[in-house]
Amino acid sequence: MDVLDLARTQFAVTGSLHFLFVVLTLGLAPLVAIMQTIGTFRDRPTMMRMARFWGQVYVINYALGIVTGLVMEFQFGLNWSGLSHYAGDVFGAPLAIETLGAFFLESTFLGLWIFGWHRLPPKLHLACIWIVTLTAYASAFWIMAANAFLQNPAGAVDRGGHLELVDSTALFTNPLLTMALPHVVGAALITGGTVVMGASAYRLFRRTSEQQFFTTSLRLGVVVAAIGVVVTVAFGFAQFGPVGEYQPGKFDDNPLAGAGLGFMILIGELIQFVVLFFLLPVIYWLPRWRWAHPIVMLMIPLPFIAAILGWLAREAGRQPWMVHGKLTVADAMSPGLTPGMVTTSLIAFTAVLGLLAVTDYALIARTVRRGPAAVSLGAAPGSGPDAAPDRAAALSL
Known part of the structure; x- marks a missing residue:
């Protein structure tokens, strides 16, 4: 591959692996x-x-996902300085606001929530996790606003060889933002709900002593996944109108984007059928049906696969543009890059992100296998074997 294809591959790999963490965090x-x-x-x-x-x-x-986000930040400086030079005044602002929100506001209140068990008043402690949730979704808004600008540079004009923002309202009411953001939110709810119900089905299938705990978790996971399915499907199909208007031929002219879209829709319809027409109607009896639990467990990877396919379809369909109609991917590349340089960083980034993904899976799987009795987060000091001090719990995480 030439240097351009290598750089594109690097961004696709790192972006996809990072998004695996993001979609679960939001869910x-x-x-x-x-x-x-x-x-x-x-x-x-x-x-x-x-x-x-x-x-x-x-x-x-969340902790491991933050590290993958830092790797993503390196992408723009290493490979895409042309994008920063041409569109940084517009594209960089939402990214900067998202970074400030994630690293300061969200992380601060998450720290208060982790350390605040049995220290903060219950309602104040509860407010912390809701602020964390709201800031997480605010971060998703800023990221999607930046991405929608690449898809359709609304509100910006070319002046002196670079883009300047002249209409902030147009930037934040971009049709490729307003339709895509709820779709991503719905996909996150499917992912979070599916992980909860799949892990709960695993524990129930293994005949856990925590029957009530995982029965409630399973039912809640099904309900949240069902809500996510309705939102995702509705806004997924609603996007075809704006995409057809601003990016005609996006999926017809690009085989990779078309294939990604097709498989994403297929997986989405499968999830919709299983959740809405099989799991939700029998939600009361489902925890006792051991024969159905393997089916629920097998659903866990599906939302992640669909999310990656959707991301690839959205990005690959914009080719050959970095900023649609304004800046090509080739012109956005940093000058002086060689295949050897990009290959080295591709291998390094893929190794780091792959290791983080495996570590994330291993730690989550261990937490699920050990069950709620072994949870250290929020345990009262000195209350038993599952009650390590909050500080030690948080530091270990």
Whole structure:
């Protein structure tokens, strides 16, 4: 491959691996917040234990996902300085706001939530996880705003060889943002719900002693996944109108984008059929049907695969443009790159992100296998073998 294809491959690999963490983080955050809300206001101890257990899964994924996000930041400086020079005044602003929000606001309140168990008043502690959730979705908004600008550079004009923003309202009401963001949110809810119900089905299939815990988790996961399916499918098909208007031929002229879209829709329809027409109608009996639990477990990878295919379809279909109609991918590349340089960074980034992905899976799988009795997050100091101090729990995560 030439240097351009290598650079594109590098961004596709690192972007895809990073998105695996992002979609699960966005999916689990509201689930944990809902669990803690019910536990706090209805005095439901099981729900509070669920918030701790699934919260530990969330923190593991969040911590490792932050590292993958740092790798993504290197992409623009290493390979795509032409994009920064030409469109950085517009494209860089949403990314900068997202970074400030994620690294300062979101991380601060997540730290308060991790360390605040049994230290902060219950309602104030609950507010922390809701702020974490809202800032996570705000980050998704800023990232999607930046990406939608690449798809359709609304609100910007070319002046002196670079783009300047002249209409911020157009930037944030971009049709390729307003239709795509709910689609991503729905996909995240499917992912979070599927992981929760799949892991719960695994524990129930293994005849866990925590029957009530995982029965409730399984049912909640099915409900959230069902909500996510409806939102995802509705806004997925709603995007065809704006895409056809601003990027005609996006999927017809690009075989990779067309194939990615086709397989994503196929997987989405499969998830929709299983969740809405099989799992949801029998949600009351499902925890007791051991024969159905392997089916639920097999669904876990499907939302991740669909998310990657959707991302590839959206990005590959924009080729050969980096900023649609304004800047080509070739012109956006950094000057002086050689195949050897890009190959080296591709191998290094792929190795690091691959290791993080494997580590994330291993830690989450271990947490699920050990069960809620072994959770350290939020355990009261000195209350038993599963109650390591909060500080040690957080540091270990």
